[in-house]
Amino acid sequence: MRKCQVKILELLKMPQARGIKDLDDPAATMLHAEIIRQKPFLRKLYTDFYRQFITAVPDFESKVIVELGSGGGFIKEVVHNVITSDVLEVPTVDMVFSALKMPFEDAGVDAFFMVDVLHHITNPRGFFTEALRCLKVGGKIVMIEPANTCWSRFIYKNFHHEIFDPRAKWELAAGTQGPLSQGNGALPWIIFKRDRQIFEKEFPALRIVGIQNHTPLRYLLSGGLTLRQLVPSFAYPAVKAIEYVLSPVNNLVGMFVTIELEKVNPPKAG
Numbered sequence: 001m002r003k004c005q006v007k008i009l010e011l012l013k014m015p016q017a018r019g020i021k022d023l024d025d026p027a028a029t030m031l032h033a034e035i036i037r038q039k040p041f042l043r044k045l046y047t048d049f050y051r052q053f054i055t056a057v058p059d060f061e062s063k064v065i066v067e068l069g070s071g072g073g074f075i076k077e078v079v080h081n082v083i084t085s086d087v088l089e090v091p092t093v094d095m096v097f098s099a100l101k102m103p104f105e106d107a108g109v110d111a112f113f114m115v116d117v118l119h120h121i122t123n124p125r126g127f128f129t130e131a132l133r134c135l136k137v138g139g140k141i142v143m144i145e146p147a148n149t150c151w152s153r154f155i156y157k158n159f160h161h162e163i164f165d166p167r168a169k170w171e172l173a174a175g176t177q178g179p180l181s182q183g184n185g186a187l188p189w190i191i192f193k194r195d196r197q198i199f200e201k202e203f204p205a206l207r208i209v210g211i212q213n214h215t216p217l218r219y220l221l222s223g224g225l226t227l228r229q230l231v232p233s234f235a236y237p238a239v240k241a242i243e244y245v246l247s248p249v250n251n252l253v254g255m256f257v258t259i260e261l262e263k264v265n266p267p268k269a270g
């Protein structure tokens with residue numbers, strides 16, 4: 001069965017993606033940026049993801065907005081005032097730093113935006129602590145991550161290169177892998193669903209505003225960053241309409257989840 005899956009993925013792989021051997025090489029990020037530009041279906045999906053951020057942060061133009069793990073994305077075309085960043089030295093971002101040690105003043109940031117970043121962070125507790133330091137009261141963390149549903153588990157466990165282990169701990173095992181090749185796609189579900197009470201106890205100043213599963217089809221049909229686009233670009237509105245019809249069962253079929261956190265004044269003891 002596994003050999004069959006590998007053969008299918010190799011047949012569907014884009015010619016450009018065949019040359020990617022090391023995801024932690026900045027050249028891979030630049031190639032991903034090129035792939036996003038060349039695939040209209042995928043580009044439209046990213047645009048919709050970025051618009052979710054705008055919806056979560058009204059009047060974003062007047063605020064200090066930081067995207068973590070910007071990589072090969074193009075968020076500045078949608079959120080013009082965003083500060084882009086990454087852990088790798090790539091020319092497409094404004095700043096290079098770790099999410100565990102950020103170069104911002106205390107209470108100096110209004111919002112952090114993240115697409116597929118949290119599940120690569122080796123020490124999530126360290127990140128939440130650092131984000132709390134940087135955020136203003138009322139500031140937000142808005143992240144789009146892999147979901148843990150019946151459909152997504154099947155896809156991520158059988159057709160994706162990253163680990164997807166809902167039984168794991170929060171911290172990623174230390175090893176020789178780099179920041180992009182190491183990850184656990186189930187980590188957001190682990191923290192905010194399985195261990196929600198633990199998160200709320202340890203980080204009372206980070207209120208969970210919303211958790212919403214979505215997008216069961218569009219990323220798959222786009223081919224993502226490695227596979228060929230499976231449908232014509234003009235089909236995007238139709239596929240999006242089908243997803244809207246499927247939205248009542250997104251907790252069963254969603255492949256992504258949007259998680260929104262807000263910094264609040266923690267309740268006083270006693």
